[in-house]
Amino acid sequence: MTELRGAVVLVTGASGGLGSRLAAQLTERGAVVVRAGRAGGSLQGPGAYVADLREPTGAASLIAAALQAHGRLDGIVVAAGVVAFGPADAVADDTLAELVDTNLLAPIRLLRHGAEALAASAAEGRDPFVVTISGVVAESPTAGMAAYSAAKAGLAAYVGAASREFRRRGVRLVDARPGHTGTALSEHPIAGSAPAFGAALDPDAVAARIVQAIADGEKDLPSTAF
Structure with a gap:
């Protein structure tokens, strides 16, 4: 079991449909949540920070802000993301770059810059994560979302490999792969238009499942977990 009460947790994408719910539910469990979002978003007030995770310096700035504010870091929840739709042979370079920068490189940089602080949390007897x-596209790449699927599958592969390294330092990595979830993400793609997905998962239930997995010490959340 992971004690969330008092844990300092950075949540990126905290103004989004899923990230805001994750931040709220972690707060309800007693965590000290450092909320992060992109400039121009709806985040306001203490404990809220702005960074552009497409930029190489964005991740480092958020880790530094959390450490400066609280002196330690016990968890990171990466809920920032963008989506695009369209034919595989028609994705523009700027769309491809944003998909990869936001969905793949930003989480890698967050783990890289947060590793030392998370290991220090483990050394102090906590259970960092x-x-x-x-998402499900990492398991089942989807036509009309090829570039998005590739970025997310790359993230899942990175976490699968990195988790073996991080666990030696007492840090647990968990990749969640829920199916289509009823947030506004698909309504605001960076390119193309969303197809008809059918019934969507309840975002409150998805967030609750992820938070429960954190608390219960789970190590993976495949699509079947939702």
Whole structure:
């Protein structure tokens, strides 16, 4: 079991449909949540920070802000992401770059820059963790979303390999792969238009499942867990 009360947890994408719910539910469990979002978003007030995770310096700035504010870091939840739709042979370079920078490189940089602080948390007797959300497309790449699927599958592969390294330092990595979830993400793609997905998962239930997995010490959340 992971004690969330008093844990300092950085949540990226905290103004989004799933990230906001994760931040709220972690707060309800007693965690000290450092909320992060992109400039121009709806985040306000103490404990809220702005960074562009497409930029190489964005992840480092958020880790530094959390440490400066609280002196330690016990968890990271990566809920920031973008989506695009369209034919595999028609994805533009700027769309491809944003998909990869936001969905793959940003989480890698967050883990890289947060590793030392998370290991220090483990050394002090806590149970630090990182949660990424690659989604069901990491398991079942989807036509019309090839580039998005590739970025998310790359994230799942990175976490699968990195988790073996991080666990030696007492840090648990968890990748969550829920199916299509009823947030506004698909309504605001960076390119293309969303197809008809059918019934969506309840975002409150998805967030609750992820938070429960953190508390229960789970190590993986495949699509079947939702």
